[in-house]
Amino acid sequence: MIVQIEGNVKFPITLDPTVWIFDDRKKTFSEIFEGEENETDHLEEDELKRRSTRFDREVYQQKINPPVNKSINRYEKQRILKGTFLMPLKPFLHTSEPLKDVKKATLVTHEGEEIVDADVLAESLLHFSEDGKPLQEQGPVHLYFKDGSNRSNPIKGIKKIVLQ
Incomplete structure (x- = not known):
C-alpha cells in the first residue's frame, strides 16, 4: 500500500x-x-473565533486553564468515515x-x-x-x-x- x-x-x-x-x-x-463548497472552512472559522475568545478571556482574567485538545471534531470524524x-x-x-x-x-x-x-x-x-x-x-x-x-x-x- x-x-x-x-x-x-x-x-x-x-x-x-x-x-x-x-x-x-x-x-x-x-x-x-x-x-462543492467545503463546510470545514466555515467550521474552522467558528473554531478560530472560539479559540480567540478563549485566549482573550484567559489573558484578561488571568486564568490559566489548559486547553482541551480536540483535534478531530464530530463532523470531521463523520466526514473521514x-x-x-x-x-x-x-x-x-x-x-x-x-x-x-x-x-x-x-x-x-x-x-x-x-x-x-x-x-x-x-x-x-x-x-x-x-x-x-x-x-x-x-x-x-x-x-x-x-x-x-x-x-x-x-x-x-x-x-x-x-x-x-
Whole structure:
C-alpha cells in the first residue's frame, strides 16, 4: 500500500496513502470535480473565533486553564468515515526535488506503464480513499488529472512514479 517517487530526483521518497486521511491537504471528490463548497472552512472559522475568545478571556482574567485538545471534531470524524478523498501530488513532488531536466513521468501500475507529462503530473490528484476506506481494488492510488479529463477513466493501481 505504498507509492514510490524515484528517477531524476534528489530525494527518492515513499508515500503511504493510508495516513493521508488525517492530512489537512486532502479534498473530497465533490470539492474537486463538482465545485462543492467545503463546510470545514466555515467550521474552522467558528473554531478560530472560539479559540480567540478563549485566549482573550484567559489573558484578561488571568486564568490559566489548559486547553482541551480536540483535534478531530464530530463532523470531521463523520466526514473521514464516509468520504471519498483525493490528495494533491504537487507537495510530494516538490519534496522529492525533481531535477530541472525532468519532462516526463512513468507511472508503474499493476497492468503496465503509463507515460505522463511532468507538468500535468504535478497538477494531478491521487485518489486514496473511497467511502472512508483505503482503495483495495486496483489501489493503493488512482491518478486524476486536475482538469477532470480522465474522470471516468483514471490511471489505477499506481505503485511507482518514475520521473525522467
